[in-house]
Amino acid sequence: xxxxxxxxxxxxxxxxxxxxxxxxxxxxxxxxxxxxxxxxxxxxxxxxxxxxxxxxxxxxxxxxxxxxxxxxxxxxxxxxxxxxxxxxxxxxxxxxxxxxxxxxxxxxxxxxxxxxxxxxxxxxxxxxxxxxxxxxxxxxxxxxxxxxxxxxxxxxxxxxxxxxxxxxxxxxxxxxxxxxxxxxxxxxxxxxxxxxxxxxxxxxxxxxxxxxxxxxxxxxxxxxxxxxxxxxxxxxxxxxxxxxxxxxxxxxxxxxxxxxxxxxxxxxxxxxxxxxxxxxxxxxxxxxxxxxxxxxxxxxxxxxxxxxxxxxxxxxxxxxxxxxxxxxxxxxxxxxxxxxxxxxxxxxxxxxxxxxxxxxxxxxxxxxxxxxxxxxxxxxxxxxxxxxxxxxxxxxxxxxxxxxxxxxxxxxxxxx
Numbered sequence: 001x002x003x004x005x006x007x008x009x010x011x012x013x014x015x016x017x018x019x020x021x022x023x024x025x026x027x028x029x030x031x032x033x034x035x036x037x038x039x040x041x042x043x044x045x046x047x048x049x050x051x052x053x054x055x056x057x058x059x060x061x062x063x064x065x066x067x068x069x070x071x072x073x074x075x076x077x078x079x080x081x082x083x084x085x086x087x088x089x090x091x092x093x094x095x096x097x098x099x100x101x102x103x104x105x106x107x108x109x110x111x112x113x114x115x116x117x118x119x120x121x122x123x124x125x126x127x128x129x130x131x132x133x134x135x136x137x138x139x140x141x142x143x144x145x146x147x148x149x150x151x152x153x154x155x156x157x158x159x160x161x162x163x164x165x166x167x168x169x170x171x172x173x174x175x176x177x178x179x180x181x182x183x184x185x186x187x188x189x190x191x192x193x194x195x196x197x198x199x200x201x202x203x204x205x206x207x208x209x210x211x212x213x214x215x216x217x218x219x220x221x222x223x224x225x226x227x228x229x230x231x232x233x234x235x236x237x238x239x240x241x242x243x244x245x246x247x248x249x250x251x252x253x254x255x256x257x258x259x260x261x262x263x264x265x266x267x268x269x270x271x272x273x274x275x276x277x278x279x280x281x282x283x284x285x286x287x288x289x290x291x292x293x294x295x296x297x298x299x300x301x302x303x304x305x306x307x308x309x310x311x312x313x314x315x316x317x318x319x320x321x322x323x324x325x326x327x328x329x330x331x332x333x334x335x336x337x338x339x340x341x342x343x344x345x346x347x348x349x350x351x352x353x354x355x356x357x358x359x360x361x362x363x364x365x366x367x368x369x370x371x372x373x374x375x376x377x378x379x380x381x382x383x384x385x386x387x388x389x390x391x392x393x394x395x396x397x398x399x400x401x402x403x404x405x406x407x408x409x410x411x412x413x414x415x416x
Contacts, residue, residue, distance in 0.1 A: 010036045012409055013238055013248040015230045015263065018046025019395060020386040021254030022215040023075065023402030024409075029220060031410045036248065037219065038240060040229035043209070044216045046256065047363065050207030053279075053356050057313040061360040062277045062302070062324045063208040068199020070140075071399035076214055082205035084309050090292040090302075092171050093344040098293070101168055124164040131158050135190050136197035143190045148369045151177075154186035171294035175301035178273035178326060178364045188367045188392055195396065203309045211395070230255070233263055233383065250409045252377070252384040254402060257362050260387065264379055269389055270365040275301070277324045277360075278334055280352040285319035286345035299340035300325050321352070329357045365389045373397075377405035384409060 012028050014021045017039035028035045043049060049060045064086065067078060089102040135143065149157075151173065155165050170182060176192060177184040204210040216224060232239040237247040253260050257269050287293065290309040292302050303323035306313045314320040323337060334354060342349040365388060374391045377384040386405035391397035 009034050010237070010246065010248040011413060012036075012250040012252060013038060013230075013246055014252045014254055015238065016040075016046065016253070016255035016259070016387075017044040017212070017216065017224060017226075018254060018256075018387070019048065019212055019215070019398040020388065020390075020402035020405070021046075021252070022212055022219070023071070023399045024252050024254055024386055024406045025223060025402075026075070026215065026218060027403055027406035028409060029223070031406070033410070033413065035223055036246060037224045038228040038230050038238065038246070039224065039226050040255070040259070042227055043213075044224070044226075045209050045212035047360060048208050048212050050209035054281075055315045056279070056281065056318075056320050056355055057207045057306075057310070058279055058320075058356060058358070059208045059277075060358050061275060061363060062304075062322045064201045065204060065208060065211060066195050066199045066201055066395065068195045069394070069396035069399070071396050071403065075399065076211070080214060081202075081210050083200075083202035084205070085290070086201045086203075086304070086309060087289055087291040090172060090294055091287075092167060092294045092296060094167065094296050098344070098346075099167070101172075121161065121164070123159065124161055124168075127159040128168075132193065132197050135194040138194070140191065140194065143194060144187060144373055146187055146190065148185055148187045150182060150369055151184050151186050151189040152182035154189065155182070167296060171296055171298065172292075172302075174298065174326070175292075175294065175324060177367070178275050178301070179366070180298060180326070183368065185367045185369045185371055187369075187373065188371075191373075191392060192394070195394075203306070203313075205310055205312060207313075230259075230263065249413060250382045250384065252386060252405050252409060254386050254405070257365075257387070257389050260385055260389075264383065264385055267379070267385060270367070270371065272362040272389075273364045273366060274327055274359065274361050275324050275363045276327065276329045276333075276357055277322055278329075278337060278357045279355040280321045280323070280341075280349070281314060281355045282319050282321060282349075282352045283317065286321065286341075286347045286349075293344055295340065295344055297340075300337060303341060303344065320355070328359050328361075367392065374400065374404065377401070377408050378412070382412075 011033035014025045014037045025035045025037045051058050091098045174180045230238045231242045292304050301324045306320045338349045384405045386401040388398040391401040
């Protein structure tokens with residue numbers, strides 16, 4: 001691409017209005033560049049989208065929002081999201097009863113009661129407090145430079161018993177990593193654990209889509225174009241919807257992994273995890289608290305009553321239950337899931353209404369040991385890429401990846 005300003009006045013085109021693309025566009029604009037954001041869908045957010053289904057607020061897949069991420073604190077006025085928190089800790093169904101796991105750094109009395117009730121032994125509770133305290137207080141840079149191995153090996157090295165890992169970490173982390181073997185990078189695990197210890201897990205009142213919408217609202221008028229799919233890159237910019245050309249000095253591909261690979265042949269991508277979330281509507285809440293429920297038998301990764309967190313997520317007089325499972329929605333799976341939920345919640349689920357099921361095929365990149373926590377965005381002269389597949393697969397990772405792409409674009413254009 002040439003070094004002169006494009007004839008249309010765009011210094012940069014950002015392909016995709018997910019978190020990475022929005023962060024990149026905002027930083028490019030703050031640096032004084034003229035930016036155009038082209039989004040194929042009818043709204044911003046990428047995978048962070050929310051729908052209204054029969055009066056219920058339904059995210060496209062179960063998602064939570066962590067207030068501790070540095071990029072989040074830097075970019076978002078959190079008060080405007082009207083956040084409400086989940087309970088610190090969670091409930092796990094063992095096959096016979098529900099056990100409560102409390103964070104010993106936030107609820108020490110509850111954690112000690114768990115020892116008395118056989119939830120965890122003193123050794124495991126001490127190891128949990130040490131792990132949480134260390135990750136919470138250590139500089140993030142130190143965590144990133146630590147020796148990398150699998151999460152399972154790291155937990156064993158930290159002194160946790162195998163039984164505690166199976167009861168506590170494996171059910172909970174399968175919903176975080178979207179894999180059951182604890183094969184995810186230990187460095188990523190420690191960064192996630194750090195963010196959980198330092199922040200609060202919440203839900204926005206209007207659904208998770210409120211997060212990217214708040215980011216997009218800060219873009220200058222005329223920056224964002226929806227329903228504008230980019231179908232090819234050219235020497236002078238991009239082609240929109242197979243015909244219209246948009247010229248720019250730099251192009252940042254911030255789209256889904258599938259689209260990014262099509263626009264940038266040879267782009268290395270990690271495997272992606274698939275998850276399906278079932279949304280059930282019921283007249284009575286099966287759990288009167290905003291708490292995640294996990295299952296030792298791994299019939300689902302997690303379940304929660306969304307209306308206990310945000311009552312406005314369903315019409316008055318109804319409870320909305322979200323339950324996630326690994327993989328796609330298959331024949332008979334929802335019926336089997338109802339049986340598991342009946343056991344775990346201790347209630348009859350036969351009358352629950354299946355509101356909808358949402359499968360997200362590219363929900364989270366696989367993050368195996370040795371995977372770089374961040375990567376350069378520059379692919380060629382004037383061409384860049386960002387997204388959660390270029391960093392840690394999280395809100396923080398996506399935003400940081402977009403910020404890094406913006407820094408590289410600004411530096412390159414300044415030197416052109």
